[in-house]
Amino acid sequence: MELFFLIGFIGALVALLFAQSRRLVVMACPEGNDRMRKIASAIREGANAYLKQQYATVARIFAIVFVILLLMAFGTNGSMLSKFTPFAFLSGGIFSMLAGYIGMKISTQANSRTASAASKSLNRGLRVAFASGSVMGFTVVGLGILDISCWFFLLRFIFGISDPTDLGNIMVMNGMGASFMALFARVGGGIYTKAADVGADLVGKVEAGIPEDDPRNPATIADNVGDNVGDVAGMGADLYESYVGSILATFSLGPLAGYGYRGMLLPMALAVTGILCSVLGTFLVRTDENTDQKALLGSLRKGTYSAAILAALFAAPLTYVILGNMGVYVSILCGLAGGTAIGYFTEYYTSDSYKPTQELSASAQSGTGPLIIGGISLGLKSTMSSILIVAAAVIISFIAAGGYGNYNQGLYGIGIAAVGMLSTLGITLATDAYGPVADNAGGIAEMSGLPEVVRERTDALDSLGNTTAATGKGFAIGSASLTALALLVSYVSIADNKLAAAGKKLMDLSLTNPQVLVGLFVGAMLTFVFASYTMSAVQISAQSIVSEVRRQFRQIKGIMEGTADPDYARCVAICTRGALRQMVIPALLAIIVPILTGLILGCEGVVGLLGGVSVTGFAMAVFMSNAGGAWDNAKKYIEKGNFGGKGSESHKAAVVGDTVGDPFKDTSGPSLNILIKLCSTISIVFSGLIVAFHLTGFFM
Known part of the structure; x- marks a missing residue:
């Protein structure tokens, strides 16, 4: 049975080869005139410089955590932590970093090529940008499956771990490195891109009255750099973590449900099938020249929906052959249908093709205040559909998988629903990652003085990209809620085993237990404090950009007349320093708070924290992402x-409303789904430490 896991290597090979083929398609396209190449080069240099400094900063933090994990694993003879976890922590972080880095590299090559293609036709622009997004999407799933497959075979055949429960519990800890890297990448990149965007909009568009991406604006290059380091590199690391986390969580639940290795093989097989279906779906994405937003959305839907339908069809025989429990197939369908439904309602609330955003636009006629109030109202209302969809998916998948007859089988159904939701991530992420490329293409078209029709085409693609980006965030947030529940169950199982081994009583998880109740409050608080710090980080960094842009307008004579060039590099440097400085505190909160909660309140307190942060984090993330997108x-x-x-x-x-929404949708909102899962994996990895030393244990 274990040898069937070789399909993971096959799936990884298909995904990575397809990503390479899409890269060659992009690189074969012309980059445009000299002016376009010069601007694209400046964006590449800025993005490379930022990521180099970011990775250097994160590497130092990784080194400290790696040493701590080594001490826990080898200093306690493995009683606190598996000896494999420190090394899996590093590999997960490296693969997550690679996913984001490769996506950033292709997006900075595709931006000017998309602008050049858009000068020929809308369809050509869409194809180049989407090919670039496909590189990102299939690199993420390919590297994710490769990392999981390598560790499975190392643990099973090199180190001889034959018990599926032990192997599953070790594997679920491997997601910590990916979550760690994703949080730094998403928070740091989000702070960078929104600080530059807010600064450029407030001074350029509102105060100076010049167009978006006008070459006279000193922050415009920094803004375009931010699209790549935040919306591409950060997003790639984010969804890599979501993808890997859902599979690993289900790995740990399979043996608990009594399925053994078969329960671990099914999520792997689903992921590989999803890769193949996503490849087929990409060939259906194309559009006519004279089209509107609904037609463009329809073009992308054709690809994503076709991939989801194919995955649903193939999942039936896979489930029957591997498990023989077709109730689990219903759980998979719940995930696929839930992801599609979340995508639809996200699109409904954020696309200007629908009534909510059109009504929000109309409110701007009454001024900034009504627009801000309307956006907040829209975002709050949009949480209802996503939460009800996830709630229905949880209940139906639990019942269908046999939860009322075997509780653990029901929990496995919830875990496999998360895998189903993300099974076609290759094409879903491609539709998301193409948006920043189109945005950059519009900036290059503006700064290069290309004909107005080119900017109209790139704006149409960019507007569509805002909607698909919101849809992608909806997928990530929805799957995070399901994965977090699976990880919570894994934590309870692992912590109870450690408590039993230490001769301590098992956890009392009733809501009347003060430790659980206080943990719930701490988890809810963490969501709001984390969002506060990430929003404040954008505010502080944006203020520096606003001051710098005003200074250049005031002191560099000839900028507004176009006879002198702004100092673009200065704004890039300010954004880089600000993002790296401001990202540390919110990232450390996600690491330190679960450990401190456990050391003070014990394992029960951690369970409460995970429940509180999962529920409030999910609702807050949907609210912020949808309000910002609208x-x-x-x-x-x-x-x-x-x-x-x-x-x-x-x-x-x-413009002011968009400025407020920028950190909502691109910094705080998408970072929350990583917070949810990182808290879970941190808790699992440090469960041995908490069992040994928690403060409440001295009084009980």
């Missing part, structure tokens, strides 16, 4: 000529 597309809807068009009072109000 504000952004409301601005673009006005820029199309509605409610006064560009330069009107409505447009100025919408």
Whole structure:
């Protein structure tokens, strides 16, 4: 049975070869004129410089944690931690970093090529940008499956761990490195991109009254760099962690449900099947020249929906052959259907093709205040659909998998639903990652002085990208909630085993237990404090950019007349320093708070914390992502000529709304789903330490 896990290497090979083929397609396209190449080169240099400094900063933190894990694993003869976990921590972080780095490299090569292709036709621009996104999507799934497969075979055949329960419990700890790297990448990149974006918008568009991406704006290169380090590199690391985390969580639940290695093989087989279906779906994405947002959305839907339908069809025989329990197949369908439904409702609330965003745009006619209030209201309302969809998926998948007859089988059903939701991540992420490329292409078209029709085409692709980005975040957040529940169950199982081995009583998880109740409050608090720090980080960094842009407008004579060049590099450097400095505290919160909670309140307190952060984090992430996406597309809807068009009072109000929404949708919101899972994996890895030394144990 274990040899069937070789399909993981096959799936990884297919994904990575397809990613390489898409890269060659992108690189074969012309990069445009000299001006376009010069701007693209400046963006590449800025992105490379930022990531180099970010990885150097994160490497130092990784080294400290690695030493701590080594001491826990080898200093206690393995009683606190598996001796493999420190090394899996490093490999997970490295693979997560690679996923983001490769995505950033191709996006900075594709931006000018997309602008050049858009000068020929809308369809050509879409194809180049989408090919670039496909590199990102299939690199993430390919590296994720490769990392899991390598560790499975190392543990099973090199180190001889034959018990599936032990192997599953070790494997679930391997996700900590990926979560660790993803949080730093998402938070740091999100702070960078939104600080530059906010600074460029407030001074350039609102105060100076110049167009977006105008070459006279000193922050415009930093803004374009931010699209790559935040919306591509950060997002790639983020969804790599979501993908790997869902599979590993189900690995640990399979043996608990009594399925043994078969329960671990099914999520692997589903992931590989999803890769093949996603490859087929990418060939269906194309559009006509004269089209609107609904038609563009339909083009991408054709690819993503086709991949999901194919995955659903193939999942039936796989489930029957591997498990023989077709109730689990219903759980998989719940995940696929739930992910698609979340994507639809996210699109409904954020796309300017639908009533909510159009009404939000109309509110700008009454000023900034009504627009801000309307966006907050829209975001709050949008949480209802996502939460009800996930709630339905949890209940149905639990019942269908046999949860009322065997509790652990029901929990396995929830875990496999998360895998089903992310099984076609290759194409889902491709539709997400293409958006920043289109955004950069629009900036290059503006700064290069290309014809207005080119900017209209790139704006259409960019507006669509805002919607697909929100949809991608919806997938990540929805799967995070299911994965977090699976990880919570894994934590309870692992912690109880350690308590029993230490001769201590098992956990009392009733809500009347003060440790659980206080843990719930701490988890809810962590969500809000984390969001506060990430929002504040954008504010502080953006203030530096605002001051710098104002200084350059004031002191460099000839900028506004176009006779002198701004100091773009200065803004890039300020964003880099600000992001790296501001990302540390929120990232450390996610690491330190679960450990401190455990040391003070014990394992029960940690369970409460994980429940609190999962529920509040999920709702907050949906609210922030959808509100931010709606504000952004409301601005673009006005820029199309509605409610006064560009330069009107409505447009100025919408720019402010977009400025508020930027850290909502691209910094705090998407970082919360990583927070949810990182808290879980941190708790699992440090469960031995908590069992041995928690403060409440001295009084009980």
